Amino acid sequence: MNSIARLFRAREAGILVMLVLFVAVVGLIQPRFVSVDTLRIVLLAVPLILVAAMGQMMVLVSRNVDLSIGSILGFSAIAAGMIFRDHPEWPLSVGFAVGVLSGAALGFVNGLVVTVFRLPSIIVTLGTLSLYRGLLFILSGSKQIDPNDIPEPLIRMAQTSPIDIPWIVIIAFAVAFATWLFLTYTQVGRQIYAIGSNPAAAPLRGIRVMPVTILVFTLSGALAGLAGLIYAARFGYVNPGITGVGFEFTVIAAVVIGGVSINGGVGSVLGTVLGVLLLGSVQVALPILGVSGFWQNAIYGAIILIALVIDRTVRQGGLRGLLARGGA
Amino acid sequence: MNSIDKSPVASTTPRIVVREAAAPRPRWQVLLIRPETVTLLLLVLATIVASHLSPFFADLGFILESSTYYIEFAIVALVLTLVIISGEIDLSPAAQMALSACLFGTAFKAGLPMPVAMGVSLLAGLVMGAFNGFLVTVLRLPSIIVTIGTLILYRGLAQVLAGDKSIGGFPGWFVGIDYRMVGIVPVPVLVFVAASLLLGLFLGITIYGRQIYQIGTSEIAAIHAGIRVRRIKMGLFIASGITSSIAGLMVASRLGSVRYDLASGAELTMVLIVMLGGTYIFGGRGSILGTFLAAWLLVIIATGMTVANIAINAQLTVMGLLLIVSIIATNAIYARSQR
Numbered sequence: 001m002n003s004i005a006r007l008f009r010a011r012e013a014g015i016l017v018m019l020v021l022f023v024a025v026v027g028l029i030q031p032r033f034v035s036v037d038t039l040r041i042v043l044l045a046v047p048l049i050l051v052a053a054m055g056q057m058m059v060l061v062s063r064n065v066d067l068s069i070g071s072i073l074g075f076s077a078i079a080a081g082m083i084f085r086d087h088p089e090w091p092l093s094v095g096f097a098v099g100v101l102s103g104a105a106l107g108f109v110n111g112l113v114v115t116v117f118r119l120p121s122i123i124v125t126l127g128t129l130s131l132y133r134g135l136l137f138i139l140s141g142s143k144q145i146d147p148n149d150i151p152e153p154l155i156r157m158a159q160t161s162p163i164d165i166p167w168i169v170i171i172a173f174a175v176a177f178a179t180w181l182f183l184t185y186t187q188v189g190r191q192i193y194a195i196g197s198n199p200a201a202a203p204l205r206g207i208r209v210m211p212v213t214i215l216v217f218t219l220s221g222a223l224a225g226l227a228g229l230i231y232a233a234r235f236g237y238v239n240p241g242i243t244g245v246g247f248e249f250t251v252i253a254a255v256v257i258g259g260v261s262i263n264g265g266v267g268s269v270l271g272t273v274l275g276v277l278l279l280g281s282v283q284v285a286l287p288i289l290g291v292s293g294f295w296q297n298a299i300y301g302a303i304i305l306i307a308l309v310i311d312r313t314v315r316q317g318g319l320r321g322l323l324a325r326g327g328a
Numbered sequence: 329m330n331s332i333d334k335s336p337v338a339s340t341t342p343r344i345v346v347r348e349a350a351a352p353r354p355r356w357q358v359l360l361i362r363p364e365t366v367t368l369l370l371l372v373l374a375t376i377v378a379s380h381l382s383p384f385f386a387d388l389g390f391i392l393e394s395s396t397y398y399i400e401f402a403i404v405a406l407v408l409t410l411v412i413i414s415g416e417i418d419l420s421p422a423a424q425m426a427l428s429a430c431l432f433g434t435a436f437k438a439g440l441p442m443p444v445a446m447g448v449s450l451l452a453g454l455v456m457g458a459f460n461g462f463l464v465t466v467l468r469l470p471s472i473i474v475t476i477g478t479l480i481l482y483r484g485l486a487q488v489l490a491g492d493k494s495i496g497g498f499p500g501w502f503v504g505i506d507y508r509m510v511g512i513v514p515v516p517v518l519v520f521v522a523a524s525l526l527l528g529l530f531l532g533i534t535i536y537g538r539q540i541y542q543i544g545t546s547e548i549a550a551i552h553a554g555i556r557v558r559r560i561k562m563g564l565f566i567a568s569g570i571t572s573s574i575a576g577l578m579v580a581s582r583l584g585s586v587r588y589d590l591a592s593g594a595e596l597t598m599v600l601i602v603m604l605g606g607t608y609i610f611g612g613r614g615s616i617l618g619t620f621l622a623a624w625l626l627v628i629i630a631t632g633m634t635v636a637n638i639a640i641n642a643q644l645t646v647m648g649l650l651l652i653v654s655i656i657a658t659n660a661i662y663a664r665s666q667r
Contacts, residue, residue, distance in 0.1 A: 065472075065473075113652060113656075117655075117656050117659060118659075119609070119655055119656070119659065120472070120609060120610075122417075122472050123599065123603070123609055123651070123655055124652060124655075126419075126595070126596060126599060126651065127596070127600075127648045127649070127651035127652040127655075128648060128652070129596070129648065130593070130596050130644040130645070130647050130648035130651070131644070131645055131647075131648025131649055131652070132648070133641075133644050133648075134641060134642055134643065134644030134645025134646070134647070134648060135645055137639070137641035137642055137644070137645075138642050138645065142639070142641060240641075241641070249476070249480045252476065253480070262470070262473045263470070292488070292491075294484075294487045294488045294491055294492075295484070295488055296484070297480055297481075297483055297484030297487055298480075298481055298484025298485050298487065298488055299484070300480050300484065301477050301478065301479070301480030301481025301482070301483075301484050302481055304473075304476065304477035304480065304481075305463065305474070305477040305478065305481065308463075308469050308473060308474065308477060309463075309467060309469070312467060312468070312469055
């Protein structure tokens with residue numbers, strides 16, 4: 001147990017070192033990268049990914065994956081945006097509720113299909129990725145939500161707050177803190193780890209795998225829904241064909257850099273937060289370094305593959321274990 | 329019933345329970361609940377519904393012409409069927425199509441002669457497939473996540489290569505493969521039919537075909553039976569890469585230009601065709617015939633929806649739903665039939 005605890009600590013320390021090294025190297029090449037302004041840009045880039053990453057992290061810990069969060073984000077943003085547009089007299093909280101609850105409902109459907117029919121989540125969510133995208137086109141009538149439809153208070157949440165840090169940043173870190181409390185101090189939170197470490201053994205220890213897994217997908221959907229509202233606040237418009245497309249890959253990249261194992265059972269909130277910060281820094285650093293934005297996806301893909309190899313290396317006990325013959 | 333079962337001494341001596349083996353299912357039942365049969369029935373049903381939607385639809389020439397868009401993905405789906413039967417998955421073919429087509433376009437723009445540019449594209453497919461295979465068979469990483477990673481990587485590299493511009497200006501003989509006809513059959517459809525026959529024979533009658541099924545049914549048993557599991561899987565990933573680059577060239581020919589977002593989102597279409605055809609997502613079961621029929625089912629459904637004036641974006645709903653329903657159905661069928 002002790003050695004496992006040490007490994008966790010080592011993982012997060014490793015990510016932190018990578019983050020510091022990255023900032024240092026970029027800062028050496030382009031000194032203006034290390035500044036309060038950059039920090040502010042990174043902090044603004046982070047909430048969208050961070051909120052959804054908390055959900056995706058829980059899904060990965062339970063040994064599943066959710067590819068549909070990009071479409072859920074788009075769906076929730078459209079649903080909330082339509083409330084804002086059609087009923088400007090209603091309070092902001094109604095739009096928030098619609099966004100988060102619609103996300104939760106879509107996540108619930110994912111969880112239900114995966115658990116009831118015992119299907120691999122990757123294929124199910126590949127299906128719902130398109131299903132939900134199609135539904136949001138039907139819901140929105142292919143019309144986008146314009147900046148003047150989005151209420152002023154929501155836009156302000158991406159800019160100001162009492163303590164000079166935008167509200168959306170505070171919300172995102174509050175979500176991360178709540179996730180940490182949930183995973184560390186509740187029984188259900190620990191059960192998610194147990195299910196991911198050994199799905200066959202979990203029911204033998206009295207864990208009800210089905211409801212817990214459904215809950216994990218529902219939470220992931222709800223958080224993607226919240227991310228949809230953050231998207232609307234930050235960008236001021238929602239386009240059915242663009243909003244959230246490919247978002248799942250960004251989030252998975254961030255979570256995997258954060259040391260969450262895709263084989264389930266392993267992952268921490270702190271690591272995920274650091275992973276998101278590192279990815280956010282990469283995003284901000286590319287244009288500052290004069291690298292074309294076209295490189296972004298290639299870098300994400302490479303990051304996921306490198307993280308996979310590192311993860312496997314750690315578990316196999318070094319490179320020799322990694323390349324050992326036998327098995328398949 | 330057996331007398332041993334009822335005897336009073338059974339309480340003192342260990343009970344011997346004799347169970348009769350279940351009677352074999354009648355052959356017609358086995359055939360009827362095969363997923364391929366379901367696909368065929370759906371195909372007939374969809375054709376009837378679609379021809380009621382529009383009188384134009386009942387024209388074979390029209391269906392063949394409009395099939396060329398899906399046939400490119402169906403060709404890749406044939407190889408993907410083998411990959412899934414072997415117990416792995418490849419989600420990266422659509423991205424491989426884009427990258428190899430963009431490499432082809434870039435090579436052509438750089439002044440290389442067409443055959444060389446096409447060679448570059450095929451070589452790229454081979455390298456990409458081998459890279460997937462290396463990560464899966466040598467580093468033993470799960471193919472499902474590996475190919476998500478390479479899908480983003482390959483698509484990203486295509487974006488680096490082509491930017492957001494399209495590359496075109498290919499010579500006339502290369503452009504418009506979907507308008508080259510043999511009778512009323514467009515060339516891509518012929519390629520698909522030929523590839524189906526070839527792969528169907530390969531899977532059905534060669535030793536390698538049987539070994540792919542064995543690997544998918546139980547990999548450990550296959551290793552102990554002396555099957556070269558890694559080598560076969562490597563071969564399948566490379567085949568997937570090369571086929572993707574051929575499909576990428578066909579798209580380039582059909583559109584007359586290449587862009588980095590070529591075939592974007594097509595991983596859904598490919599997986600959908602394989603799943604509709606009744607290939608078991610957990611490996612070990614499936615057939616080329618099923619994938620062949622499913623490709624036509626998809627063509628009929630998609631064309632039918634277009635004829636019925638359903639917007640392309642709304643069609644996504646139906647495609648997603650179809651994928652989920654078909655894997656649930658296939659699962660249910662295989663859970664019922666004897667393993």
